[in-house]
Each structure stands twice: as structure tokens, then as C-alpha cells.
Amino acid sequence: MRDIAALKTALEGLKIEDNPALVKQKSRDFFWYSPVLKRELDHVTADLVVSPRSEAEILRVLETCYRHDVPVTVRGTGTGNYGQAMPLAGGVVMNLAEMNRVLKISPGRLVAEPGAILHDIDVAARASSGQEMRMHPSTLKTASIGGFIGGGSGGVGSIRWGGLRDIGNVLRLKVATMEERPRLLELDGWDLQKVCHAYGTNGVITEVEIPLTAAYDWIDVIVGFDSFERAAAYGDDIGNRDGLLLKLVSPIAAPIPQDYFLRHRRFIPDGRHICLVMVAAHALGPLLAVTRRLGGEVLFRSDTAEDTKGLPPAYELSWNHTTLRGLRVDPGITYLQVLYPYPNHLDLVSRVHAHFGDEVLAHLEFVRFDGNITCFGLPIVRFTTEERLDEIMRIHEDMGCVIFNPHRYTLEEGGMKQTDEVQLAFKREADPKGLLNPGKMIGWEKPDFDFGSRRNYLFPGLQPAS
């Protein structure tokens, strides 16, 4: 039995929350995006929330919890949508919201505490030096940099810079281990792979250094087409034009914009398929020239729109925000995460969507991936049963897509269906008791799990629903 009372005493002086309602609130993320995760994780809650205000306090939490055998699940701002930040086995949620300072900005580089909000980082970088992050999730305004690196993958800007996984897109991390005497390690180069996108299962990021790029004025453009194929081909075309400085290229099939983009729908005629684009102001003219040649109709431009009051930026219609806007209108939908591999991505997109018809509505995000322009899909699925959802994913895979299953809370099932041996080895070293975010790395919990079985992993330590 865990002695939470003793732990509390040992943590005296730190900022602690144990009001069950508030603890539960800080034990949740956007897991409810998935009907599957909603069923499995809705009851999950921690025992305590601790909010360290310094690196020293982080180390004290880790050391104390280690001694008391209490799990620690790190939390940025809890916008992850696979239950990444949920304490499956209870224990402590370590909330990093208080550690949110931007520490240093120089040409091409920024150092921050892990809880810094991405939008604050961009504002600071722009104000001080005309720079900004290379990429951010569509949750720019709410997510933390530590959470993005620990649980995210890329997003707005990936059309130019690839993903977080690409070497160079994170420069350095300071990481605390959970040992008898927690250590602070400085990681760079390939070593960053140990903890990037590891869901905080093998270390706590206490400081980040990321690259910056030039902050230009970005203009939102919505381009309309009479078929989704043409919208997708347009996205592919502009993504491949090396002289166009773009930050977002998102083809979205009708009737998603008409039904779900409540503030923008007045710009988007019925039946029109769209491509959302963010383009640097000085690349707008060239983009419009290409758009005309490809027969796209400019439905909206943020630089000339008469009334943009109340309109969210285009990136808040993109990536997982597309699904979020759908869920607000129709809670009966869900979504997938698909990679259509280069070079047959456009053909694959066509075939997949012809196969499913209205059951799966297309939403693509063009990105650079290993040097090529290709697209991820975050299609909207009209949810019926979990069995059918699995079947839809299987059909995608059979047709040649790669699925990153957003209805699973483990690293492996949501990712490449195999354990990242580098991350596992680092967990052995940095978290010998397995107390960091338990249940998220199958390779640690159940090394002989058979990913080929297509059976869902269920963490035995998952706290029972009461």
C-alpha cells in the first residue's frame, strides 16, 4: 500500500493539491477525443498534484516519490489527446505550469523552462529578435514546450521543417532521472531520441533548447475547389514549390468546413472542398499566381477580409483542431491518424476515400517527411462501434497506409507498433523502479507482448474504475 499521507509530509513546503475534484481535473487531458480512451480512462485520477517551482523542487519530488514508491506522471498543460499525461496507476501528477519562463533568446536558439506556453515563447522570440519556433501544434495558445516535446510530434511549420523527430528540431534537453539520487543529464544530438516523444516515461525534462527561425507575418488563405482530389493535388503542388514560404497546407473535404468551421463557413460555399494555407506575406503574390493557374478559388484571405473579429487563426482549424471543431458540433464523430507514404500518397488518398465514402471524411496535412513532401491524414470518422473503427484502420493498412492509432494510450500502439529500444534502455537507467508515467511503454511493462496479435494492450496496473 502506498502511504500518501507520509508522502505529503515528506513533500512539505512544495505546492501541493489534494482536493479530489481539482486533482482529477489535473489528471485529465484530451483523452476523451477518442471514444475508446474515454471508456477506458474516464475514471483515472492521481492522489496528489505537486507543482514544483524550480529544478531543485523537481528533483525533490522525484527523490521523495522514489523513496515512497509512488508513481509520477509529468504534466505540461494536458492537451495531449491520447491520455499521455494521465496517471494510470494514480500517485503524483507533477504539474510543470509554474516553470514557464523563457530563459534566453539568441540567433537561432531559445532556452526555456518546460512549462513555458508555446505562444508565450513565440511572442517573446518575435519581440526580442524577430524570430519564432520552427513548428508548433495547433494548440499553440495552450500547450507547453515540455509537453510538445514529450508528447507531440509536429504540426504547423512541419511543411517546412519536418517533425520533432528530425534531428535539429530540438537542440538540447536537461533531463532529471528518478533514482535514489536523481541526476540531471544534458542531452543533445542523437541522445535526444531517448526522451523526445517518450511521454515522460523515462525522465523529466527540466529545460529545453530549441531552434528558432525568422518570424514573418503569416497570412491565412482558404482556397476552394470543386473536388477533393483537386484540393489535395493543389496542396501537393504548392508544398513542392521550393520558392514559396509556407507554414501550413491542409486540404479538407466538404462538408467538414461547412458543418464544423462555424465562424468561417460564411466564406465557404456548399460543396466546396478547401485547402487551408498559411503563407508568408512576401510569398502571398507568388502563391496567388500559382493558385490561379491551378484553378483554385480564393475564398478567404486574412489580409483583406473585411471583418476578422472573432475568427480563429487558420491553424486553429487544422491538425487536431479540425477534429475538435467537429466534436463540438457532433460528438458522434472520431478520427484517425494516417501517413500516406511518398510517392504514391495522392493516389492512396483517392483510393482510400473512394472506398469509405461519407463514413471517413478526408483531412490532410502536408509535411516534409525524410526530405519529401507527403501528407498525413486526420480524417473524420463517423463512429459506430470500436470493432468497426478497428476494421477501418485495418483497411487503411491493407491499402498501404501507416496508422498511428490515436485510440491507444501506449507509445507503441499509438506509434510504430514496436518498442523504441533506445527509450527502453534509457528507462532502465533513468527510472529503475518504473515509476515514471506507468503503463505507457509496453516494452517495459510486458516485454513479450505480441504486437502482431492485433490485441489491445491493457495495462494491468490501470486503476480500477470505482
Place this chain on the structure above:
Amino acid sequence: MRDIAALKTALEGLKIEDNPALVKQKSRDFFWYSPVLKRELDHVTADLVVSPRSEAEILRVLETCYRHDVPVTVRGTGTGNYGQAMPLAGGVVMNLAEMNRVLKISPGRLVAEPGAILHDIDVAARASSGQEMRMHPSTLKTASIGGFIGGGSGGVGSIRWGGLRDIGNVLRLKVATMEERPRLLELDGWDLQKVCHAYGTNGVITEVEIPLTAAYDWIDVIVGFDSFERAAAYGDDIGNRDGLLLKLVSPIAAPIPQDYFLRHRRFIPDGRHICLVMVAAHALGPLLAVTRRLGGEVLFRSDTAEDTKGLPPAYELSWNHTTLRGLRVDPGITYLQVLYPYPNHLDLVSRVHAHFGDEVLAHLEFVRFDGNITCFGLPIVRFTTEERLDEIMRIHEDMGCVIFNPHRYTLEEGGMKQTDEVQLAFKREADPKGLLNPGKMIGWEKPDFDFGSRRNYLFPGLQPAS
């Protein structure tokens, strides 16, 4: 007969040079790079050099020469290496060296007069706003922006931004026509194709607007390999890593660096094949991590080298500067310009170089081309005869390469072996008498020329050697 004396009178008040030695000097460019062009064009000279100091003076030169039926060949700084700026039929060389002001710098944009030296543009952009040009030829320090747009194609920075031909890499041009009443036209979007890389055959660029990007500190790195294949594969690998901010990636086969890079050769052991890299300071760590993994040996780093005095920057070892350094040591060499089409470029490079052995030494320049990373080649050729040179090019083509023949002075033969119909149509409009840089556009001079014949076009108006 042209009445040059009458023309001189009509041009009174303008800055005019008619000293034959000085005129001849300003009638030459780097045509002598090619043994073929050297033979054909060595005697070429203008009658007069006129150096306008304003747009109004440019218009006056054009109007006056039109009236007197005198050809006008525009000159930036004469670093073109296909005789682009040479007045084949004599007449006036319009030297734009006096029109060299940077007019305006704003986020992402720069406006300049055509004669502005590229290096001056970069210095001004960096000083005022931490920006720089997206790309420049290796002749950064000597070439003009008008000459780059009129006669160049890309270079340092093309690994990130593609070429000058890519929409977005030139934003706007102001162009003077050569008519009874010369007009000033503003071109943007697709219209830029009318005059970009048209050798000044259909208009005189009087003002340019180009995009800027962030100016970071660039570090030169020379990486060594024990085979050229590995150097080429390394270039391809790093070029495809979306998180690495690079500006130059140039694999060069031994013994080019050892024999020709006189100031750097002390860093480069015998037999070592190299890759020149320019990397942003904040991407150096990640680049070195990749380099280690790929087995590259770092032979030189400009940020840690003990003594960089007298060392040229890496970009002055690259692109056409590689050949220049070779020519200085061994005037018996020449070179080719090759495109190895994606995605089989590495294989093609291997096969081509295995075929030729020491007769053709490999030099690649990785670039973004239509969205993919591929490579141009500027191989060094041990010159024997013009027949053999043609044969070497034919073998390249037969193996699947595209050749941009640098031993021809026409747009078509140096390019895609067909007339650019857009440029030809614009010439009809903007230069009805055909007085702008005569002899460079076959489509104008001899519309029925058979490019399939593999016969060399000889401009009938080429002034006879005296």
C-alpha cells in the same frame, strides 16, 4: 552602316567610354571558361560602353539606340560564363555598375537597382534587419543582382530554396523595353518568366525586388570520406534531413581539393573525397551528430580552425568556383553542367563516373529541385578536343543525365534545347527590332533551327574576327 559617331552625339551628357581597350574589357565576361567559347568569342567587342546613372538615362540609351539601329547588350559585372554579356554584333554595352543602390529593406523583401553587388545587398540586409538573400551564386562578392537574375540560375542557398526559376524567388522586376518609345513595365508572378534568365534579350531590368530570409551565422565544414560514393551519399542524406538548416552541400572528388584548393589543401589528406557544407551555427551540433553516424571525418571547421587568415569561404570553392580554382592551376581543364534527375541521381552519378574514370572528375551540388533533393554536377573534364567534349556530353545524355551545355552562348543550347515561347513572345513585344543582345536567342534569329541535329548554332551576325 551604323553611325556610331552620330549615336555618340545623340548620347551626349551620358557617361560614355570609347577607348577600344577599355571597351573591349567591358565587352568580355568569363566566356574563356570554355575552350569552345574562347575560340569563338575572343575577338568580340562593342563600339561604346554607356553607363547610365538612372532609369531615365537607361530609357534614353534605349530610345536613342533604337533610333540609330544600334544593338544594346546589358552588362552587370560580367561574371557570366557563357558569353551572355558579350556584344556579339558590337554596338553598345550598357554597363549598369553605376546603378547599384539598395533602395528598401523590409521583412522578407528587398528592393535594389540592378547593378547592386550581391555582397553589398547581403551586408545591407543583415545590418538593417538580420536578413539576407535566399540564394546567391558563388560570385557573391562580384556579381550584380540584375546579372544574376538575367543570366544566373541559383547556387548557394538552392539546397533550401530551389533555383531562381522557382516562383517566389524573385518578387518583382521593373523592365524597360527597347521600342520607339521605351516603356517601363512592372512584372510579377508568372510574368517574371518573361525576362528571368533571358540574358537581357528582351528587356532591361531597372529595379528588382527579391525575397529575404533570416541571416544566421554560417559555418563552413569540410567532411572527408574514403570514397566519392560515400561523400555523395552523405550529401544526399544531410540534404534530406528537414531539421538541418544548410546553405551548401557540395561533394567533390579527389584529387580536385588536393590539386586545386591551394589554401585548404593542408586540411585535406591525399586521396580523401570531400563534401563542403555550410551550416547555420545552431544546426552545427546536429550536423556533426549525423556526420559521425555516417562515418564522415571532419577535416575543417571554420568556427574552430586555428588560422583562417587568407582562407576563402567554402562557397568560393563551390559551384563554378571549383572550376575556376582548377583553371588557375591547370588551364587544360574544362567542365560540364549536368542534372542527375531524382530519384536515381546517386546511382547515375556512380555509373557516369565509373564510365569516365579520371577524364571526368566528379563535383556535385545538391539542390532542391521541384520539391526533391537532387544534384547538379559541375564535373571537371580533362579537355582534349571539342569533338571529345561533345561526345562526353552525349554519353551523359545517353546514360540519363540532362546537360546544360556551358560551351554555347545561346539560351537554347545552354538550356533546354528549345526556345522559351514566353520569352520569345515578350521579345517580339519589347524588342521589335531585335536589338537587345543579338545572337543569344535562336528562336528569334532562326526560328526553324533544328535542335535535334546536334549541330552548333553560329550566329550569322557574330562580328568577324579581325
